[in-house]
Structures are given as C-alpha cells and as structure tokens.
Amino acid sequence: MAAAKTSTVRPDPNYVAEVVTRLKEAHPDAHCELNYETPLQLLLATILSAQCTDVRVNKTTPALFEKYPDVKAFAEADITELEEMVRPTGFYRMKAQRVQETCRRILTEYDGEVPDEMEDLLSLSGVARKTANVVLGEIFNKAEGVVVDTHVKRLSNKFGFTTYTDPVKIEKDLMAIISQEDWVKISHLLIFHGRRVCSARKPDCANCSLEDICPASELKK
DNA sequence: ATCCCGAGGG
DNA sequence: CCCTCTGGAT
Numbered sequence: 001m002a003a004a005k006t007s008t009v010r011p012d013p014n015y016v017a018e019v020v021t022r023l024k025e026a027h028p029d030a031h032c033e034l035n036y037e038t039p040l041q042l043l044l045a046t047i048l049s050a051q052c053t054d055v056r057v058n059k060t061t062p063a064l065f066e067k068y069p070d071v072k073a074f075a076e077a078d079i080t081e082l083e084e085m086v087r088p089t090g091f092y093r094m095k096a097q098r099v100q101e102t103c104r105r106i107l108t109e110y111d112g113e114v115p116d117e118m119e120d121l122l123s124l125s126g127v128a129r130k131t132a133n134v135v136l137g138e139i140f141n142k143a144e145g146v147v148v149d150t151h152v153k154r155l156s157n158k159f160g161f162t163t164y165t166d167p168v169k170i171e172k173d174l175m176a177i178i179s180q181e182d183w184v185k186i187s188h189l190l191i192f193h194g195r196r197v198c199s200a201r202k203p204d205c206a207n208c209s210l211e212d213i214c215p216a217s218e219l220k221k
Numbered sequence: 222a223t224c225c226c227g228a229g230g231g
Numbered sequence: 232c233c234c235t236c237t238g239g240a241t
Contacts, residue, residue, distance in 0.1 A: 034237075050238035056228070057237090090227040090236085098239085128239055149237035167238085191237060200235060201231065 011160050016177050018213060019159055023189040026197070026209045030188035032138050034058065039114040039139045040106070041065055044074075044099055046134045047126045052089045060088050071112050074103035098126030116140040129168060137184040146174040147187035151194030158198070158216040 023030075034049060035058045036042040044064075049057045064085045068074045074082070083096040102124045106112060114135065115121055121132035130147055137143035146152070148167040152174075156162045162173035178186050194200075197208050205211050205218045 032237085046237075047239095049236085051225085051236055052227080052238095053229080053236050055236095088227065091225045091238090092227075094225055094239085126239065130238060134237075147237070150235080151237065187237080194237090 010177060013177065015213070016161065019210060020178070020182060020186065020189070022210050022213075023193055024185075027189055027192040030185070030192040032134070032188065033191075035061060037065075039135070040071060040103075042139055043102070043114050043124075043127075043131070043135050046131045047098055047102065048086055048089045048095055050091065050095070050126075057089055060086060071103045071107050074100055075107050095126070101125035102127065114139070116142070118144050129171065133171075133187075137187075143183045146171050146178065146183050148174070149187070149191065150200075151191045152187055154200055155190045155194050155198060158214065160215050 032042075033054045034042060034045040036045050041061070045057055045061050048060065067085060068077055068082075077100060079096060079100060082100060083092050086092050086095050086099065089095060105124060106114060110120065115124075116136070116139075118132055118136065121127050121135060122129070129145060130149055133143060133145050133147045137147065148156075148171045153165070153167060153170055156170055156174060157165075161177060162170045164170050164173065174186065175183065193210075197204050203216075203218060205214070208214065208217075211217050211219060
C-alpha cells in the first residue's frame, strides 16, 4: 500500500519537543507582559496591542485605566478624549472606537462582565482569535487555541512548524503539533524568544541556544 | 489586498 | 530612510 499523503507536512515530533524544551530552558520566566489588574483591562490592553509593542501599551494604559475605571466609564467616554488617551499606540481612531464599542456591548449584553466563551469574545469589536485566545488563556484558564501574533508567526515559520502565513492556519498547525497543556506557554516562549533573541530585524544567532537545531540559522549560510 | 497609525531601532 | 511592533475589519 502506498504511503498516505497528507495535505500538510508535519515537522518531526521529536524536533518539535526539543525546540519546546530548549525554549523553556532559555525563557523560564516567559509570561504575558501586558500589565493589567482586571479581565476588562487585559481585554482592552490586548486590543490596543495590535501592531504596537507591549512596552508602549504598558506606558499608555495606566493613565487610561485611571481615567476610565470601569466598563461604564469607557462606554460613556467622550470619543475625542478617548482617542487622545490611546493615541501613542497607533491606529488610535479605530482603537478608541473599538474600545468604546466593546465596552458598550459588555455593558448591555454581558451584564458588565467580560465573557468567557470564544464565540462571545469573537463577536466583540476589535476582537479576533488572537485577542480571544489571550483572554481565554490568561484570565479564564481555558485556552481553546494558540495565540498567534507577529512573533509566533515569524518563529513558527523559521522552525518549520508551519508553512502558512495566515494566522488561523498557523494556529491550527501549532495545535496539531504542540500538546494542549503547552498551548498558552508556547506563545509566551516564542514571543519572549522573538523579542529578546530572534528579532525580525536582527536575529542574534550567535547568542541563541537553539542555533544548532535551527533551520534558519544565519551562522551556517 | 488594503487600510488604519504612531514611535523606536537599525 | 525603511522596517517592525503580542491585528482586525473591509
């Protein structure tokens, strides 16, 4: 019988396990770096983090969360003032609108509480799988997938975990090769590694503990 | 595929 | 200057 063809080429499970093990050793403190105190604050911080560094989000949110202490305050905020508050994070008009629209819907449809179901989260303005996965994983401890941001996307391709560029397809590939108990952790690890070692502009292969097993190592070119 | 948008790094 | 940053909606 001829070998069954699969539509997607999977990386060697042993290789994947080795990469995960080494990432855990390299970044034992990997965690979500967005600052927040409430579920609402994490949801909003994550919406603001689109195409923006978490460092900049963290410099923006303290004043924002002080001025608007709860969902109601965001729902009733003057949109121009809200725009100015979120301006440093970029895409500020759209983000202000999404933040307010999301808070209004949480107020009117979810009794003021951030929903803990994927379907409900995805129905919110400015919330797609990446943001929903962050909230489900960090707050409710019930991740239904893997957070795929720009770092996870870049490194997943470098390590050969996926061949796709579409975040949804990348997430599906990762869910197939990473054990479910590591779904939250793998994103933290890839994001930490992507920021500190394997940056997009200048990957520091000389100081990377995975250099010898990395298909994209710059040192052997 | 394109738009939204500012700020820092190389 | 150009690229990148925990994306999402049209």
